[in-house]
Amino acid sequence: MSYSNMESMLKPSFFNTTDNDTVKTMMSTVVSATLPKTSNTRLTKPVNFTMKHIKETDPHGTLSCVYWKNTEWVVDGCYLVQTNSTHTVCSCVHLSTFALIMQTKPSAETSDSLLELLNTVLVSVGLVFLSLTLLTFAVCRRHLRMNNTPRINLCISLLLAHLIFLLTQKFIHYIQPLQMLCAVLAGVLHFFFLSAFVWMLIEAVLLFISVKNLTKIRSKQKEVLGWKCLIIIGYVIPLVVVGVSVGLFPGGYGSEKCWHKMERGFNYSFLAPVCVILSVNVIIFVAILFMMRSALAALNSSHSQINQTKILVFKMLVQSAILGCPWILGLFINGSPVLEMVFLFLNSQQGTFIFLVYCVLNQEVRQQYRKWASSCCVCKK
Numbered sequence: 001m002s003y004s005n006m007e008s009m010l011k012p013s014f015f016n017t018t019d020n021d022t023v024k025t026m027m028s029t030v031v032s033a034t035l036p037k038t039s040n041t042r043l044t045k046p047v048n049f050t051m052k053h054i055k056e057t058d059p060h061g062t063l064s065c066v067y068w069k070n071t072e073w074v075v076d077g078c079y080l081v082q083t084n085s086t087h088t089v090c091s092c093v094h095l096s097t098f099a100l101i102m103q104t105k106p107s108a109e110t111s112d113s114l115l116e117l118l119n120t121v122l123v124s125v126g127l128v129f130l131s132l133t134l135l136t137f138a139v140c141r142r143h144l145r146m147n148n149t150p151r152i153n154l155c156i157s158l159l160l161a162h163l164i165f166l167l168t169q170k171f172i173h174y175i176q177p178l179q180m181l182c183a184v185l186a187g188v189l190h191f192f193f194l195s196a197f198v199w200m201l202i203e204a205v206l207l208f209i210s211v212k213n214l215t216k217i218r219s220k221q222k223e224v225l226g227w228k229c230l231i232i233i234g235y236v237i238p239l240v241v242v243g244v245s246v247g248l249f250p251g252g253y254g255s256e257k258c259w260h261k262m263e264r265g266f267n268y269s270f271l272a273p274v275c276v277i278l279s280v281n282v283i284i285f286v287a288i289l290f291m292m293r294s295a296l297a298a299l300n301s302s303h304s305q306i307n308q309t310k311i312l313v314f315k316m317l318v319q320s321a322i323l324g325c326p327w328i329l330g331l332f333i334n335g336s337p338v339l340e341m342v343f344l345f346l347n348s349q350q351g352t353f354i355f356l357v358y359c360v361l362n363q364e365v366r367q368q369y370r371k372w373a374s375s376c377c378v379c380k381k
Contacts, residue, residue, distance in 0.1 A: 006030035012101045015066055015073035021105070027053050027063065027088070028100035035095060046091045051100040053086055056256060061104040065090030068097040086263050115344075116169070122348035123166045130159045130351030136359050140368050149227045150203035151358065153234050154196050158350055161192035168258050175258060183254035187242055190253070190260070190270055194238035197277045200323060202234055204284045204316060211291050245269040271327065278324045281316075288313055315357050322346075322353045 012024040028051035057063070065080050065088070066073040078092040088100050134155050137148050168175060168185050175182050245252060245266070252266035253259075260267040292313075326346040333339045359365045 001032045001034075003030045003032070010068055010073070010097075010099070012073070012099075014071070015064070015101050017103065022062075022103040023105070025055065025061075025102045025104065026099060027051070027055055027057065027102045029054060030068075030097060030099045032097045033095045042094050043092075046093050047095070048081060048089055048091045049098065051088045051090060051098070053088065053100070056262065057083075057085060057102060058104045061102040063088055064101050064103065065092065066099055066101055067092065067094075068099075073099065073101060115341075118341075119169065119344055119348070120166065122345060123162050126348045126351035127159060127162055127166070128351075129355040130155050130162070133351065133355045133359055134159070136355075136365055136368075140365055149230050150199045150206065150234070153231070154199035154203070155351070155354065157192045157196040157199060158354075161189055161196065162348070162351070164189055164192070172258065176256065179254055182258040183251075185258050186253035186255070186260065187246065189258075190245070191238050191242050194241055194270060194273060195235055197274055197323060198237045199234050200316075200319060201277045201281060202230060204281050204320075207312060207316065208284050208288055211288050241269065241273055274324065274327055278320060281320050285313060285317060315361075318357050319354065322350050322357075326350070 006029070010030055012026045015024050031049070031051070033047070033049065051065075063080055063083055064075055065078040066075050067078055069076070077094050078090055078098070081089040081091050083089070090098065090100065092098065134152065137152050137155070141148060164185065168189075175185065249264060249266050249269070252261050252263070252269070255261045260270060326343055329339065329343050329346065333343060
C-alpha cells in the first residue's frame with residue numbers, strides 16, 4: 001500500500017543517525033506491506049521491493065532503506081540491494097512501513113554564493129562580446145567577403161540561450177515551484193543551444209560547397225541557398241529535435257536547475273545531436289583539406305583564395321572546439337568542482353572566443369575598427 005503526501009507527516013528528519021549534520025531528503029513515497037490474517041511481521045526470508053525515486057539523486061548522497069518504528073525511521077533489518085538514477089531495490093527481513101531516505105552533506109553557502117557570482121559575471125561578459133560581435137557583423141556586412149548568415153544566427157542563438165540561462169539561474173528560487181514554466185524554459189534552452197550547433201554545421205556545409213565549386217570566398221547566398229531557406233533549416237531542425245524529445249519523453253524537461261532530467265538518459269536528446277554534428281563537421285573539414293590540396297596543385301593563380309579558405313577552415317575548427325568541448329567536458333564533471341569551474345568558464349566565454357576569432361583576428365574588421373577609432377579622434381579634436 002502506498003501513501004501519498006505521508007512524507008509530510010513521517011518526515012525524513014525523524015531518521016536519527018550518528019552524523020546529525022547531514023541533510024535528509026525523502027526519496028520515495030511511504031509504502032506499507034502486511035500479510036492478511038496474521039500479526040507476525042517477521043519473515044523467514046528477506047523480501048525485496050523496489051522504490052521509485054520522487055526526486056533526483058545526489059551523486060554524493062547516501063541512500064538508506066528505512067522502516068517506521070514507533071516514532072522514528074530506522075534501518076534495522078533493511079539494506080540496499082541496488083540502485084540507479086530512477087529506482088532503488090531494498091531488502092528487509094520483516095514487514096512494516098518503508099521509505100527511502102537520502103543523506104547529503106550541507107552545501108557551503110559561501111562557496112555557492114561565490115560560484116553564483118562568478119557564473120553571473122562570466123555569462124554577462126560573454127553576452128557583451130556576443131553583442132559586440134553581432135554589432136560588428138551588422139556594421140561591417142558590406143566589407144566582409146563571406147556569407148555571414150550562419151554566423152550571425154549562431155551568435156543570436158548563443159546570445160538568447162545564455163541570456164535565458166542567466167535569468168533562469170538568477171530567479172531559480174521563484175521558477176522552481178512553477179514546474180510548467182521550468183520545463184518550458186528548459187525546452188527553450190535546448191532549442192537555442194542546439195540551433196547554435198546546427199548553424200555551425202550549415203556554415204561548414206556552405207564552405208564545403210564553395211571549395212568544391214572553386215568559387216570565391218564571397219559566394220552570394222543565392223548561388224548556394226537563399227538566406228530564407230537557411231533560416232528555415234537552421235531553426236526547424238532543432239525545433240523538430242525538441243518536439244520529438246517531448247513526444248518520446250514527456251516530463252523530461254524541468255530538473256532542479258530547469259534543464260534536462262537525467263532519467264532514462266534524456267540528456268542525450270541534446271548530447272547525441274551535438275556529437276553527430278561535431279563528427280560530421282570533422283569529416284567535412286577533412287574533405288575540404290583534401291580538395292584544397294588538389295586545388296593548390298591545379299590552380300597556381302588562386303593562391304590568395306586558397307589561403308583565405310585555409311584561414312576560414314582554421315577559424316571554423318576553432319569555433320567547433322569552442323562550442324563542442326564544454327558540452328563534452330560536461331559528461332565528465334561528476335561532481336568535480338574543478339571540472340565544473342572549467343565547464344562554467346568555457347561555456348560562458350563562447351561569445352568572447354567567437355569575438356576574438358572572427359573580429360579581432362579578422363584583418364578586414366580590424367581595418368574598420370581603425371577607421372572608427374580615427375573618426376572618433378578627429379571628432380574629439
